[in-house]
Amino acid sequence: MSKKICVMGLGYIGLPSAALLANRGHRIHGVDIVQEVVNTINDGKIHIVEPDLDTFVRAAVESGKLKASLKPDKADIFIIAVPTPFKDNHVPNIDYVINATKSIVPYLEAGNILILESTVPVGTTDRISEVLVEESIDVNSLYIAHCPERVLPGRIMMELTENDRIVGGITPESTKKVAEFYRSFVSGTVLETDAKTAEMSKLVENSSRDVQIAFANELSIICDSVGINVWKVIELANRHPRVNILQPGTGVGGHCIAVDPWFVVDSAKGEAKLIKEARLRNTYKTEWVIEKIKNTALLFEKENKRLPDIACLGLAFKPNIDDLRESPALYVAQSLKKGNFNILAVEPNIKGHKDFNVCTLEYALEKADILVYLVSHTEFFGVDEKGKVVLDFCGVKKDA
Numbered sequence: 001m002s003k004k005i006c007v008m009g010l011g012y013i014g015l016p017s018a019a020l021l022a023n024r025g026h027r028i029h030g031v032d033i034v035q036e037v038v039n040t041i042n043d044g045k046i047h048i049v050e051p052d053l054d055t056f057v058r059a060a061v062e063s064g065k066l067k068a069s070l071k072p073d074k075a076d077i078f079i080i081a082v083p084t085p086f087k088d089n090h091v092p093n094i095d096y097v098i099n100a101t102k103s104i105v106p107y108l109e110a111g112n113i114l115i116l117e118s119t120v121p122v123g124t125t126d127r128i129s130e131v132l133v134e135e136s137i138d139v140n141s142l143y144i145a146h147c148p149e150r151v152l153p154g155r156i157m158m159e160l161t162e163n164d165r166i167v168g169g170i171t172p173e174s175t176k177k178v179a180e181f182y183r184s185f186v187s188g189t190v191l192e193t194d195a196k197t198a199e200m201s202k203l204v205e206n207s208s209r210d211v212q213i214a215f216a217n218e219l220s221i222i223c224d225s226v227g228i229n230v231w232k233v234i235e236l237a238n239r240h241p242r243v244n245i246l247q248p249g250t251g252v253g254g255h256c257i258a259v260d261p262w263f264v265v266d267s268a269k270g271e272a273k274l275i276k277e278a279r280l281r282n283t284y285k286t287e288w289v290i291e292k293i294k295n296t297a298l299l300f301e302k303e304n305k306r307l308p309d310i311a312c313l314g315l316a317f318k319p320n321i322d323d324l325r326e327s328p329a330l331y332v333a334q335s336l337k338k339g340n341f342n343i344l345a346v347e348p349n350i351k352g353h354k355d356f357n358v359c360t361l362e363y364a365l366e367k368a369d370i371l372v373y374l375v376s377h378t379e380f381f382g383v384d385e386k387g388k389v390v391l392d393f394c395g396v397k398k399d400a
Contacts, residue, residue: 002026003181006075006107008100010037010068012255012323013117013149014081015046016053016156022060024185029075030068031103041068049322049349052157072104077113077181080128081149083255084118090262092121101128102135110141115178117149119202119256121263125195129170145169145178146195148202153254153321164188168198206260207275212246213257214278217285220248224292231398250374250393251286251328253317258282258326286328289393290335293372296391297341300369307342311368313361314375314394315347322349329374344368348379373397 002025007018010032022028032038040047044061046054060066072078082096097118108114116125125146129139147167151159165182167190169175175192182190193201216234223230234245252258261279265272293310300308317327324330334355337343344364345356352358361379365371370389373380373396380396390397 003076004029004074005077005079006031006072006104008072008078008080008104009082009096009118010041011081011083012048012050012153012156013151014079015041015048015057016050016151016160017079017081017117017149018066019053019056019060020157020160021185022063022065023056026065028060028066029073030066031070031072032068033070035070038068038070041066050156051154056157072107074107074109075112077115078104078108079115079117081117084120084259085255086259086262086266091266092263094120094124094127097124097128098131101131105132105135105137108132108137108142110138111143113143113178113181114145115181116144116146119148119206119260119263120146120199122196122199122203122267124199125168125170139170143169143174143177144171144195145174146198147178147182148198150202150205153318153323161185161187164191166191166193166198166201168193168195170195200264203260203264206257207264207278209246210252210257210261210282211274211278213249213252214281216246216248217251218281219245221285221288229398231395247395248285248393249328249395250289250332252282253325253327253329254323255325258317286331289328289374290332292393293332293336293370293391294339294341296370296389300389304369308369308389309342309344309367310336310370310372311344311346311364312336313346313364313371313373313380313396314377315345315353315356315358316349316375316377319376319394320349320378322347324350324353332372332374348377 004027006029007014008031010030018028018030037047044058046057080100082100085093087093129144132139145167150163165186167175167179179190179192220230237243237245261275265276297308312333315330316323333345345358346361346364347358373392373394376394376396
């Protein structure tokens with residue numbers, strides 16, 4: 001049955017969710033605080049790069065099922081999908097969640113469903129309930145639950161329906177009611193639990209990945225120090241039936257894996273030692289990459305009596321997307337520029353950036369003295385490097 005759904009936040013999760021649900025026949029009122037984003041969506045266009053999203057949004061807007069606004073509206077279901085960054089000291093910042101919650105207070109009615117999809121520290125769903133009580137809302141008349149997003153950028157439209165989902169309500173009744181809603185459009189299994197367990201499950205998923213990547217990144221540093229090809233080592237080691245080492249890279253980025261482990265560390269009262277060390281190790285890998293590039297550039301300068309032009313190939317946090325959030329590649333390029341190195345920034349998935357004159361791959365291949373692979377975008381495989389100095393931190397050349 002068609003529902004009126006208010007989606008708070010029209011970013012990398014909110015907009016795909018809104019577009020998907022609109023194409024399933026629901027009436028979607030999307031909310032964002034940026035006027036340009038609202039205007040773009042109401043024109044049937046998108047402000048982020050994600051395969052198939054443009055088709056979903058255009059169809060949803062043209063059908064009249066999706067409308068964007070700066071303010072919420074009455075609905076049957078409210079979905080909060082806003083950012084949850086951390087502060088400078090790695091303390092979680094849930095201000096966006098709290099502000100979104102307060103903004104829908106005037107529109108809430110008995111029987112409404114309120115879903116928090118943002119990845120959050122343990123206890124945030126309960127905190128939402130407390131905020132509503134403080135705002136004189138009868139939370140016993142609502143169904144409140146956490147259902148964390150579990151999608152991979154580049155595959156969001158597919159994984160929104162195919163992946164298993166975890167639903168954790170503040171009451172058993174909330175869990176069942178919200179799980180019923182997700183089963184109406186998710187082909188994967190919808191798993192029922194309580195709110196805190198759902199919150200921790202999402203944090204553990206990303207923390208586990210961070211620990212595994214830290215092992216691969218540390219291995220790459222070790223192999224470099226002894227002159228061994230890390231890609232070959234991993235390939236051979238992974239032939240063991242119970243070994244599955246991940247691929248090293250420039251570091252770890254994105255709003256999930258680079259952020260969520262700190263939520264665990266913050267709430268664990270000193271017990272998350274391995275998780276914290278992995279997070280620090282992945283951060284160190286990015287600094288190690290910067291030093292490696294600087295040393296190569298200074299050697300070039302010594303031999304050629306001039307500073308080299310360095311092509312930083314890739315700025316996004318992972319291959320084939322435009323997402324720059326917490327991107328180690330972007331941080332590398334920015335750090336080198338601040339160090340007065342000549343940078344040619346190449347990112348095929350964005351039109352420009354405030355810190356760089358983003359250039360084409362062809363221009364960089366022609367002008368650069370040093371090619372630095374930071375992200376393994378499809379466009380970078382098999383290019384003619386024209387005898388340039390090459391540094392590969394993401395495996396573009398591992399099969400060469």
